[in-house]
Amino acid sequence: xxxxxxxxxxxxxxxxxxxxxxxxxxxxxxxxxxxxxxxxxxxxxxxxxxxxxxxxxxxxxxxxxxxxxxxxxxxxxxxxxxxxxxxxxxxxxxxxxxxxxxxxxxxxxxxxxxxxxxxxxxxxxxxxxxxxxxxxxxxxxxxxxxxxxxxxxxxxxxxxxxxxxxxxxxxxxxxxxxxxxxxxxxxxxxxxxxxxxxxxxxxxxxxxxxxxxxxxxxxxxxxxxxxxxxxxxxxxxxxxxxxxxxxxxxxxxxxxxxxxxxxxxxxxxxxxxxxxxxxxxxxxxxxxxxxxxxxxxxxxxxxxxxxxxxxxxxxxxxxxxxxxxxxxxxxxxxxxxxxxxxxxxxxxxxxxxxxxxxxxxxxxxxxxxxxxxxxxxxxxxxxxxxxxxxxxxxxxx
Amino acid sequence: xxxxxxxxxxxxxxxxxxxxxxxxxxxxxxxxxxxxxxxxxxxxxxxxxxxxxxxxxxxxxxxxxxxxxxxxxxxxxxxxxxxxxxxxxxxxxxxxxxxxxxxxxxxxxxxxxxxxxxxxxxxxxxxxxxxxxxxxxxxxxxxxxxxxxxxxxxxxxxxxxxxxxxxxxxxxxxxxxxxxxxxxxxxxxxxxxxxxxxxxxxxxxxxxxxxxxx
Numbered sequence: 001x002x003x004x005x006x007x008x009x010x011x012x013x014x015x016x017x018x019x020x021x022x023x024x025x026x027x028x029x030x031x032x033x034x035x036x037x038x039x040x041x042x043x044x045x046x047x048x049x050x051x052x053x054x055x056x057x058x059x060x061x062x063x064x065x066x067x068x069x070x071x072x073x074x075x076x077x078x079x080x081x082x083x084x085x086x087x088x089x090x091x092x093x094x095x096x097x098x099x100x101x102x103x104x105x106x107x108x109x110x111x112x113x114x115x116x117x118x119x120x121x122x123x124x125x126x127x128x129x130x131x132x133x134x135x136x137x138x139x140x141x142x143x144x145x146x147x148x149x150x151x152x153x154x155x156x157x158x159x160x161x162x163x164x165x166x167x168x169x170x171x172x173x174x175x176x177x178x179x180x181x182x183x184x185x186x187x188x189x190x191x192x193x194x195x196x197x198x199x200x201x202x203x204x205x206x207x208x209x210x211x212x213x214x215x216x217x218x219x220x221x222x223x224x225x226x227x228x229x230x231x232x233x234x235x236x237x238x239x240x241x242x243x244x245x246x247x248x249x250x251x252x253x254x255x256x257x258x259x260x261x262x263x264x265x266x267x268x269x270x271x272x273x274x275x276x277x278x279x280x281x282x283x284x285x286x287x288x289x290x291x292x293x294x295x296x297x298x299x300x301x302x303x304x305x306x307x308x309x310x311x312x313x314x315x316x317x318x319x320x321x322x323x324x325x326x327x328x329x330x331x332x333x334x335x336x337x338x339x340x341x342x343x344x345x346x347x348x349x350x351x352x353x354x355x356x357x358x359x360x361x362x363x364x365x366x367x368x369x370x371x372x373x374x375x376x377x378x379x380x381x382x383x384x385x386x387x388x389x390x391x392x393x394x395x396x397x
Numbered sequence: 398x399x400x401x402x403x404x405x406x407x408x409x410x411x412x413x414x415x416x417x418x419x420x421x422x423x424x425x426x427x428x429x430x431x432x433x434x435x436x437x438x439x440x441x442x443x444x445x446x447x448x449x450x451x452x453x454x455x456x457x458x459x460x461x462x463x464x465x466x467x468x469x470x471x472x473x474x475x476x477x478x479x480x481x482x483x484x485x486x487x488x489x490x491x492x493x494x495x496x497x498x499x500x501x502x503x504x505x506x507x508x509x510x511x512x513x514x515x516x517x518x519x520x521x522x523x524x525x526x527x528x529x530x531x532x533x534x535x536x537x538x539x540x541x542x543x544x545x546x547x548x549x550x551x552x553x554x555x556x557x558x559x560x561x562x563x564x565x566x567x568x569x570x571x572x573x574x575x576x577x578x579x580x581x582x583x584x585x586x587x588x589x590x591x592x593x594x595x596x597x598x599x600x601x602x603x604x605x606x607x608x609x610x611x
Contacts, residue, residue: 004498004502004505004506004509005506007497007498007502008495008497008498011497306495308454309493309495310506311454312452312454312481312487312489312493313481313506313507313510313551314478314481314482314507314510314511314555315478315510316474316475316478317474391474394454394474395454395455395456396449396454396455
């Protein structure tokens with residue numbers, strides 16, 4: 001039965017139109033899912049807190065070469081400066097760096113002849129701004145032991161700069177905790193030593209960080225209370241790369257540490273570009289959908305007489321429309337599968353490049369679901385159009 | 398289905414006319430299962446309209462048509478499909494064969510839907526009506542008279558309470574007219590079906606219980 005019906009209804013089926021639709025839709029769909037997938041594959045590079053492109057935080061200082069500073073102006077941030085920062089729409093919160101106000105020596109080793117001793121300094125910021133999550137990030141004067149977080153750059157500096165030229169062993173991040181470390185503090189006539197340990201490495205903070213509780217305690221004990229205004233601030237922003245942030249910094253002569261503004265901009269532009277690409281893909285898909293709709297309408301229009309005569313024989317509208325529905329399902333399924341193949345081929349090409357940057361790529365589930373959703377909508381639209389057209393033939397007034 | 402009744406039915410195109418002299422329009426009329434009706438008419442009096450109203454593909458009429466007391470306007474698409482497959486066998490005046498497929502395929506298109514006759518029975522009907530050599534010819538290549546006979550075979554490939562034939566023998570000679578009439582009567586008898594045949598001149602040669610003038 002189906003073969004005879006198909007023999008009738010395939011009249012006027014235009015392979016050219018259908019192939020045209022399939023190609024257009026394939027291009028559109030592939031662009032969309034590839035963009036989604038690429039974004040998901042690349043995003044970790046930008047999002048990773050441990051990454052060099054830490055995007056949401058800016059460390060700022062006053063420009064020390066500015067005329068004001070040269071003429072005895074301060075490099076400190078006043079409460080008013082901070083309040084003004086906090087009132088900016090792109091600013092989520094501001095953290096103050098506190099400095100140690102006393103002399104510190106760090107000793108690495110067990111006090112033997114190979115022990116290294118060096119002058120040292122500390123800073124602290126509120127825990128919420130620290131990008132590592134160490135256990136026991138606290139200080140108890142009753143059992144003094146100082147946990148510190150150091151910039152990962154310092155470890156690199158030691159391993160690749162110092163150790164290799166001095167014939168010293170390189171150390172990994174895991175080994176570092178086992179290295180005996182002690183601090184000697186001097187101030188207010190005191191000269192005290194206590195053990196320390198490195199509990200983590202930070203990419204965001206280019207300094208040596210100790211818990212707030214320790215620094216407050218130590219500044220009171222060895223310094224003069226730690227009430228000075230901060231000279232460095234850490235700012236969490238909600239629109240990284242926003243030009244307004246850059247303008248604000250320039251206007252107030254604040255320096256932003258490193259190239260974080262630039263990398264934030266890169267992330268911002270990535271988002272915009274991916275958005276544009278997805279939009280273009282969706283527009284192509286939408287246009288191809290219209291092409292198929294027109295093609296279907298034309299086909300049904302040309303076959304009106306046949307469809308009506310089949311209905312008169314006692315065929316139901318759904319029986320009469322099913323060959324066309326099967327055709328649409330087949331084409332759309334093929335387009336979906338080919339788009340996934342396209343995605344796979346594209347990833348085979350770009351994943352090795354990402355792998356070189358240490359990015360593995362994420363699962364394709366989301367991209368596949370997005371593709372499925374788009375094809376689902378297109379297919380439902382097509383099926384609905386076929387149904388509607390065939391039902392309109394039922395009464396032949 | 399035991400009866401088809403018309404209550405004051407009138408094609409909308411006739412609305413506005415003062416009086417329509419007719420045994421069918423604007424009357425109470427009953428077609429009963431098992432009985433034979435000849436609807437005789439002149440061209441343009443609405444004979445094909447009558448068939449299309451009863452077969453449900455046109456609704457441009459005033460008044461009411463009932464199947465066993467049920468208004469046909471209330472039938473769902475699904476119910477109409479059942480009517481067309483099981484209750485009313487219809488031969489349209491323009492036959493509505495598909496010219497691009499063979500005569501047999503045209504029949505199969507209906508018969509596979511109803512599973513009413515075997516292929517052997519169908520081929521026998523082709524022979525009986527003198528078109529045994531046309532089974533595999535594309536319907537479009539047949540003469541009008543041959544097409545009329547193919548369309549009749551298709552009409553008979555379903556169970557029916559009524560067999561409704563719109564000018565079934567308009568292009569047939571007397572011998573074929575009688576053949577067709579005998580075949581229709583035979584099939585109707587087997588199923589206990591009523592027959593409604595329309596004609597503008599060349600009547601189907603059968604004994605009508607009633608002759609209605611449109």
